[in-house]
Amino acid sequence: MKPVVTIEPNWQLCSDCAVRASAVCSSLDAVELREFEHLGRRVHFSSGETVFSEEDVTTSFYNLLEGVMRLYKLLPDGRRQIVGFALPGDFLGMNISGRHNFSADAIGAVTVCQFAKVPFGRFIEDRLHLLRRINELAIRELNQARDHMVLLGRRSADEKVAAFLLGWRERLVSLKGASDTVPLPMSRQDIADYLGLTIETVSRTFTKLERHGVIEIIHGGISLLDPAKVEALAAA
Amino acid sequence: MKPVVTIEPNWQLCSDCAVRASAVCSSLDAVELREFEHLGRRVHFSSGETVFSEEDVTTSFYNLLEGVMRLYKLLPDGRRQIVGFALPGDFLGMNISGRHNFSADAIGAVTVCQFAKVPFGRFIEDRLHLLRRINELAIRELNQARDHMVLLGRRSADEKVAAFLLGWRERLVSLKGASDTVPLPMSRQDIADYLGLTIETVSRTFTKLERHGVIEIIHGGISLLDPAKVEALAAA
DNA sequence: CTCCAAAATTGATCTGGGTCAACCGCCTTT
DNA sequence: AAAGGCGGTTGACCCAGATCAATTTTGGAG
Numbered sequence: 001m002k003p004v005v006t007i008e009p010n011w012q013l014c015s016d017c018a019v020r021a022s023a024v025c026s027s028l029d030a031v032e033l034r035e036f037e038h039l040g041r042r043v044h045f046s047s048g049e050t051v052f053s054e055e056d057v058t059t060s061f062y063n064l065l066e067g068v069m070r071l072y073k074l075l076p077d078g079r080r081q082i083v084g085f086a087l088p089g090d091f092l093g094m095n096i097s098g099r100h101n102f103s104a105d106a107i108g109a110v111t112v113c114q115f116a117k118v119p120f121g122r123f124i125e126d127r128l129h130l131l132r133r134i135n136e137l138a139i140r141e142l143n144q145a146r147d148h149m150v151l152l153g154r155r156s157a158d159e160k161v162a163a164f165l166l167g168w169r170e171r172l173v174s175l176k177g178a179s180d181t182v183p184l185p186m187s188r189q190d191i192a193d194y195l196g197l198t199i200e201t202v203s204r205t206f207t208k209l210e211r212h213g214v215i216e217i218i219h220g221g222i223s224l225l226d227p228a229k230v231e232a233l234a235a236a
Numbered sequence: 237m238k239p240v241v242t243i244e245p246n247w248q249l250c251s252d253c254a255v256r257a258s259a260v261c262s263s264l265d266a267v268e269l270r271e272f273e274h275l276g277r278r279v280h281f282s283s284g285e286t287v288f289s290e291e292d293v294t295t296s297f298y299n300l301l302e303g304v305m306r307l308y309k310l311l312p313d314g315r316r317q318i319v320g321f322a323l324p325g326d327f328l329g330m331n332i333s334g335r336h337n338f339s340a341d342a343i344g345a346v347t348v349c350q351f352a353k354v355p356f357g358r359f360i361e362d363r364l365h366l367l368r369r370i371n372e373l374a375i376r377e378l379n380q381a382r383d384h385m386v387l388l389g390r391r392s393a394d395e396k397v398a399a400f401l402l403g404w405r406e407r408l409v410s411l412k413g414a415s416d417t418v419p420l421p422m423s424r425q426d427i428a429d430y431l432g433l434t435i436e437t438v439s440r441t442f443t444k445l446e447r448h449g450v451i452e453i454i455h456g457g458i459s460l461l462d463p464a465k466v467e468a469l470a471a472a
Numbered sequence: 473c474t475c476c477a478a479a480a481t482t483g484a485t486c487t488g489g490g491t492c493a494a495c496c497g498c499c500t501t502t
Numbered sequence: 503a504a505a506g507g508c509g510g511t512t513g514a515c516c517c518a519g520a521t522c523a524a525t526t527t528t529g530g531a532g
Contacts, residue, residue, distance in 0.1 A: 073386050075471065081386040096372050101379045131367055136332050138374040143337045145381035150309050150317040152388035153432030157519065188480060196389030201519055203481055219528090235311065393489065424510060437489055439511055 013037060017113075022089035023063050027133035039120055040113040045106040052093070053103045060114050061093035067110030068185050071102050072193065082194040084144070085186065087171055091137055093117075107185050152196045155235070160195040161205040162233035165215070165222065183221040209233075249273060253349075258325035259299050263369035275356055276349040281342040288329065289339045296350050297329035303346030304421050307338050308429065318430040320380070321422065323407055327373055329353075343421050388432045391471070396431040397441040398469035401451070401458065419457040445469075 014025060014037045028036055040063070045051055051062060054073060069086040083102055086092060095101055124130050151163055169182045184191070192199045206222070209215045214230055216223040224230060250261060250273045264272055276299070281287055287298060290309060305322040319338055322328060331337055360366050387399055405418045420427070428435045442458070445451045450466055452459040460466060 073382060075386065075390060077471065079390045081389045083382045083385050094375055095379070096375050097379075102382060126364070128362070128364055128367065131364065131371065135367065135371045135374060138371060138378060139330055139332050142374060142378050142381060143331070143333075145378060145385065146309060146319045146338060148385060149319050149381065149388055150311065152385055153317045153429075154311060154315045193389075198520060199480080200482085200521080204519090207481070235313065434490055435510080436491085436512085440489090443511070 014040070017065065019063065019065055019089040024091045024130065024133055024137065025063070027129045032127070036123065039115050039123055041115075043112050043114045045110045045112070047106055047108050049106045049110075051104045051106060051110070051112065052100050054100055056100050058093055058095055058098055058100055059117055061091065061117060061120055062104075063113040063115070064088050064090045064092065065111040065113055068107040069104050069110060070107055070186060070190055070194075071104050073102050080193045081196070082190060084141075084148075085168075085190075085194070087175060089175070091134070094134065094138065107190070157195075157197055157201050157205055158208075158233055159235050160197060161191075161202060161209070162230045163236070164191065164195055165224070166227075166230060166234055166236075169224065180224040180227065181218070181221060182224060185220070250276070253301065255299065255301055255325040260327045260366065260369055260373065261299070263365045268363070272359065275351050275359055277351075279348050279350045281346045281348070283342055283344050285342045285346075287340045287342060287346070287348065288336050290336055292336050294329055294331055294334055294336055295353055297327065297353060297356055298340075299349040299351070300324050300326045300328065301347040301349055304343040305340050305346060306343055306422060306426055306430075307340050309338050316429045317432070318426060320377075320384075321404075321426075321430070323411060325411070327370070330370065330374065343426070393431075393433055393437050393441055394444075394469055395471050396433060397427075397438060397445070398466045399472070400427065400431055401460070402463075402466055402470055402472075405460065416460040416463065417454070417457060418460060421456070 014020065014033050015030075017023070017025070020026065025033065025036060042065070045067075051069065052058075052060075064086050065088055067088070069090075069092075070082050071084045071086055071092070072080050072082040074080050085107075086104065092104060093100065124134070151160055155163065165182060168184070169179075172182065173179070186194075188199045188202050191197075192202045195202065206215070206217055209230075210217050212229075214224075214226045214233070216225055250256065250269045251266075253259075253261070256262065261269065261272060278301070281303075287305065288294075288296075300322050302324055305326075305328075306318050307320045307322055307328070308316050308318040310316050321343075322340065328340060329336065360370070387396055391399065401418060404420070405415075408418065409415070422430075424435045424438050427433075428438045431438065442451070442453055445466075446453050448465075450460075450462045450469070452461055
């Protein structure tokens with residue numbers, strides 16, 4: 001939880017960017033990309049740092065380059081609901097009220113491409129394809145949000161955990177390729193707050209899945225021993 | 237549940253439209269509106285009819301003109317999660333997969349302005365302001381979706397019901413002006429499926445609120461006797 | 473290495489909300 | 503007006519998951 005923010009000169013080029021293909025910028029051509037390069041600034045955050053907070057006035061948008069973030073909302077009494085986990089390529093900060101509507105913390109070391117709101121807004125202004133891309137991302141997120149509502153409102157603890165493991169794996173697969181080893185950089189508390197459960201229930205469910213030979217709990221993650229069984233449990 | 241769909245000639249003009257100011261079309265100028273008029277077709281649905289279903293290929297977008305709709309997703313075993321209620325001015329059907337990702341039923345009689353997907357897409361094509369408007373609506377919905385995740389994952393039954401009553405009233409206020417009489421056109425089952433509860437719990441919670449003199453249950457809705465108390469219960 | 477703190481697991485117990493079931497108005501339909 | 507049905511309410515009981523309470527494991531810091 002060291003409050004250290006490192007800003008390095010933007011020596012790295014968008015064209016070399018790891019998330020070039022999947023991020024907002026995928027809609028830009030070579031010429032636009034060169035102009036776009038000057039808008040973004042690479043910023044590092046260390047584990048546990050807050051990138052932005054709910055209700056903060058939005059001054060920047062963020063494109064996650066490396067690492068994982070938890071996106072969450074808090075109730076006045078401290079109860080927390082994680083509304084999503086961000087992975088490289090995700091675009092954060094869009095809103096209409098001028099304020100963020102959730103908070104975002106780094107889970108482990110994180111690198112983002114930060115855009116000041118005003119110049120970014122100007123850049124979009126007359127670029128239909130970029131706006132279309134952002135719209136596409138918003139709609140994709142809206143779908144995920146609705147799926148998550150079903151999970152939160154209508155699924156049992158077992159189903160929630162199973163669905164989470166599959167969903168998380170799926171995202172990692174499309175990012176780094178298939179593997180039955182699923183790293184879980186977030187804490188049990190994070191998982192609980194994402195699934196609307198308690199830390200104890202998450203832990204117990206993991207243990208139960210392991211006892212049934214469906215997963216193996218390994219350091220920093222789990223191994224999917226029987227993906228088919230997990231899918232059956234998730235009752236997709 | 238009569239499967240009667242009435243399509244009337246589009247004699248009514250956009251400029252007279254009740255939702256002109258709040259809907260997608262609010263971003264159009266007079267000239268554009270005249271062209272836009274030919275794209276939409278007024279369609280009526282009677283109570284309980286399905287306007288579109290999850291997984292249906294999207295052929296149309298809809299602008300709700302009159303009435304209320306429930307938007308929901310079903311699990312294979314029949315469990316239902318209502319992801320939202322649509323009111324006049326709401327725009328439905330945007331997606332990227334080419335398929336709807338939730339179903340939509342009429343609650344009571346409904347009138348929609350239906351747009352065929354292809355011509356509507358063509359119309360948007362080079363109209364930045366319209367795309368911006370749609371983006372704005374998508375982001376607004378995303379915020380609502382996240383708020384609802386907090387409700388589903390982290391609030392008690394009492395809080396859920398209280399928050400629902402306030403939220404629903406708020407939407408009606410901004411549509412038809414302030415009133416402490418809150419019509420509830422949807423069934424108890426709908427409310428339960430929206431809040432991730434059972435019909436019994438919703439009914440009991442209503443009764444409890446009434447016993448405590450906080451609301452009065454009236455035919456087709458409730459009356460907010462003590463809005464402040466309800467807000468306290470919702471623990472916003 | 474040892475020590476400490478935080479994270480995770482496990483067990484025992486409790487309870488909010490679910491389940492099951494009866495019943496009560498109402499609107500319709502005949 | 504009787505009958506049937508559907509939506510809603512109410513009561514009795516139950517259970518999934520929360521809560522409370524110890525451990526145990528892990529990961530740094532010195």
